[in-house]
Amino acid sequence: MGRQVAIASAGFSEHASKRSDVSMPELAQEAIEDCLKKVPSVEFDDINAYVNGNMPAFEGSNLPELWMTDWMGARNKPLMRVTTGGTTGGSVAIAGYYTVTAELPGIDTVLAVAFEQQSQGDTSVGLASVAYGEISILNNLGIPYDQLNRLLSAGAAIGVAAYQATTYMNKCRITEEDLARVVVQNRRNAAKTWWAHLKMPNLTIEDVLDTPYVQYPLRYGMVCPASDGCCAMLFTTEEKAKDMCDIPVYVNGVASVANETAVLGYDGGGSAQVDPSVQLGAMKSAELAYGQAGISFPRKEIDYAEVYAPFPNQELMWVEKLGLFEETTAPEMYETGVTARDGELPVNCSGGVNSTNAIGASAMERPATAALQIMGKASNQVPKTVHTAIGSGWGGSLNFITLLAMSDEPRRRFT
Amino acid sequence: MDKVGIVGYNQVKLYSDANYGRYEMIFEAVRGAIDNAGLKKKDITTVISATNDYYDGRTISNCFTVEVGGGYLADESKVEMDGAHAMLYGMMRILSGNHKLAVIWGGSMPSCYPYHSTRLYETDPTWERPNGYVNDITASGFQMRAYMDKYNLQTEDIAKVAVKNRRNAAKNPLALDEAQNPDITTKDVLESEIYSDPVTELMVGQPCDGVAAVLLAPERQALKITDKPVWITGVGYNQETYYIGERELHTSNSMEASAKMAYGMANINDPVNEIDIAELHETCAHEELIFAESLGLAEKGKGPEISSEINGDLPINPSGGALGGNPPCAAGLIRVIEAVKQIRGEAGTYQVNGAKRAIASGQIGMCAQNNIVYVLEGGE
Numbered sequence: 001m002g003r004q005v006a007i008a009s010a011g012f013s014e015h016a017s018k019r020s021d022v023s024m025p026e027l028a029q030e031a032i033e034d035c036l037k038k039v040p041s042v043e044f045d046d047i048n049a050y051v052n053g054n055m056p057a058f059e060g061s062n063l064p065e066l067w068m069t070d071w072m073g074a075r076n077k078p079l080m081r082v083t084t085g086g087t088t089g090g091s092v093a094i095a096g097y098y099t100v101t102a103e104l105p106g107i108d109t110v111l112a113v114a115f116e117q118q119s120q121g122d123t124s125v126g127l128a129s130v131a132y133g134e135i136s137i138l139n140n141l142g143i144p145y146d147q148l149n150r151l152l153s154a155g156a157a158i159g160v161a162a163y164q165a166t167t168y169m170n171k172c173r174i175t176e177e178d179l180a181r182v183v184v185q186n187r188r189n190a191a192k193t194w195w196a197h198l199k200m201p202n203l204t205i206e207d208v209l210d211t212p213y214v215q216y217p218l219r220y221g222m223v224c225p226a227s228d229g230c231c232a233m234l235f236t237t238e239e240k241a242k243d244m245c246d247i248p249v250y251v252n253g254v255a256s257v258a259n260e261t262a263v264l265g266y267d268g269g270g271s272a273q274v275d276p277s278v279q280l281g282a283m284k285s286a287e288l289a290y291g292q293a294g295i296s297f298p299r300k301e302i303d304y305a306e307v308y309a310p311f312p313n314q315e316l317m318w319v320e321k322l323g324l325f326e327e328t329t330a331p332e333m334y335e336t337g338v339t340a341r342d343g344e345l346p347v348n349c350s351g352g353v354n355s356t357n358a359i360g361a362s363a364m365e366r367p368a369t370a371a372l373q374i375m376g377k378a379s380n381q382v383p384k385t386v387h388t389a390i391g392s393g394w395g396g397s398l399n400f401i402t403l404l405a406m407s408d409e410p411r412r413r414f415t
Numbered sequence: 416m417d418k419v420g421i422v423g424y425n426q427v428k429l430y431s432d433a434n435y436g437r438y439e440m441i442f443e444a445v446r447g448a449i450d451n452a453g454l455k456k457k458d459i460t461t462v463i464s465a466t467n468d469y470y471d472g473r474t475i476s477n478c479f480t481v482e483v484g485g486g487y488l489a490d491e492s493k494v495e496m497d498g499a500h501a502m503l504y505g506m507m508r509i510l511s512g513n514h515k516l517a518v519i520w521g522g523s524m525p526s527c528y529p530y531h532s533t534r535l536y537e538t539d540p541t542w543e544r545p546n547g548y549v550n551d552i553t554a555s556g557f558q559m560r561a562y563m564d565k566y567n568l569q570t571e572d573i574a575k576v577a578v579k580n581r582r583n584a585a586k587n588p589l590a591l592d593e594a595q596n597p598d599i600t601t602k603d604v605l606e607s608e609i610y611s612d613p614v615t616e617l618m619v620g621q622p623c624d625g626v627a628a629v630l631l632a633p634e635r636q637a638l639k640i641t642d643k644p645v646w647i648t649g650v651g652y653n654q655e656t657y658y659i660g661e662r663e664l665h666t667s668n669s670m671e672a673s674a675k676m677a678y679g680m681a682n683i684n685d686p687v688n689e690i691d692i693a694e695l696h697e698t699c700a701h702e703e704l705i706f707a708e709s710l711g712l713a714e715k716g717k718g719p720e721i722s723s724e725i726n727g728d729l730p731i732n733p734s735g736g737a738l739g740g741n742p743p744c745a746a747g748l749i750r751v752i753e754a755v756k757q758i759r760g761e762a763g764t765y766q767v768n769g770a771k772r773a774i775a776s777g778q779i780g781m782c783a784q785n786n787i788v789y790v791l792e793g794g795e
Binding site for chain 2: 001002023050053055056057058060061062063065066067068069070074075076077078079080081082083084085086091094095098099101102103104105106120127254255256257258259260261280281284288292395396399400414
């Protein structure tokens, strides 16, 4: 049942707040070109199937994969579209993995494409519609519209993240300075990544703390930008990957576990989850993916991590929930440089989602960067040799997690 | 390829305006499928849903369906196509060996949104959308005209398909009430309102509210769960180019390529004789004929000559097809379920005698730009 799957290449488009120089299909084409440039032996004819995804509500185009068929080289080829909100990129990557591992006849090499061109639409309006759905509940219960403001902020990403941040800060007894430290590390890393959006090589903690609040405790300088960009990954079989590239990266474990939906609560005032920083879904995903990959001691066995964190508190949270550090110890690791580029366990050397967030692509850029770190081809390559790495995604209403565990050895356990 | 079995299914009754909630409908479909297989919620390891953010009117439409779809703490994902495509992803997950029971569900509630206007957002935003002349209905008009012109067919040939499917739908208790008409005639179809010449109202599958769900399991588990598993022995899916003007609308390249892939997997060389029934996702009557030809069930242009009644040589859409109700994101999955019912002998009044091997298809896009087809078989 199933077969080993390898990543042969990954590519990015340039990211910026407005890529008005290209259309949506052209943006995808840019990333695909960058991806295929790294594997010169691969022609479009060698690609047997496609997986595609974005968050369609942000650009005002439904099912845009139909439109971009020819720009991806997908004419008259099998294509599947996967979208799951913020985790879309991770879900697309995982679907690419499953398309190869399923051993359908004639399908060995799969190109997975995830993108977002947010400048085409309005992301906040798109995100608010996650909350709008609850208006019916509020009306039924006779709750007045003057609470709509709270509803909107709670529905969009920063609202839920702020709840999460305060509960997490309370648990760890940390201050805004600890959050700012994460931002500084990310944006300095982004300065060395060619495709990143917010490049700030000289950013300091004071600079971040000088900016106004968007919603306590998250300041303007701490939150991710809205980017236009695309990411593409090439998945193939173990044998073919060896011909295509020098160091194939094997996908040994995948998981995308859904947690309870964080409904806003009937007074519109907060999450129904008792503590949004608990994240059972992330823990279950880690258990599943590490189980498949045979990783028993994540802290010792994982050399590099890319986690999906638009907000700094989430980066601290995920590295704990995904088993890299003990609970509540992550802030200390950032302070002592363990997670820095030359540290013991580097995290988000691409600058992470905090520096570049083309939403549909972001969750794919995590495993893509992690894979390039293993290959030694990453833009901000870490000095140490990376054997095993993870790439995660986060989305929905705090409730979706995707996780890919990758390694330079084929170690997936078959059941 | 290892065998994957369909071990349970359920479809809710189709309504043009279902007077209950979206989430209740999803729960009813998924819970029914699990009950149908005699399983429990805790047995689910993966859930693949099929919804569309535009149709549901909210970003991340799957975000609020986690619990009702059985996805809480399960490995979950969403395919934003038809439910039949979601089944493909579920099948891949079973084949990977990572999962032992997959729930697939798909559906939508077009009573809450203007379906045909929403589909305008599928057109490209630079040229077609501002002009507004291409939507799913006008594109079908081009397609039907192209097909009739190419093979010298008459509108009566197409209307006969609508008559057959709407009569079949009258026998299917789950079909849309408005689509059920045991006494409909060709004249009724041709004289109904013109939607986009030559397509008339009764040739179009009416968008309606509905959710469907199936359960998949690997061979070993499937045999333990049910005495009557239905095996997926072949699957093919394919996408053709976007611009309507660049496509050969009188045929379906994507369906032909899908059929080639699926028949290759299932070792089918002579589809006319080897396939007992077909359930095809036709959003308009003429698509059934185009698909049947592309699937090798008839020569090109000879689709109208197929004996496709319930008691015919090769019954097509005995359930009434999507003309008996076309719930977005569920219609293709319902075709799969109907094929499963035929193989298991559970189709009741529209049962085809001796149905052992069936094909079922799903589609998305203007004029079926992306098609998927399954070969389904009964037996051990």
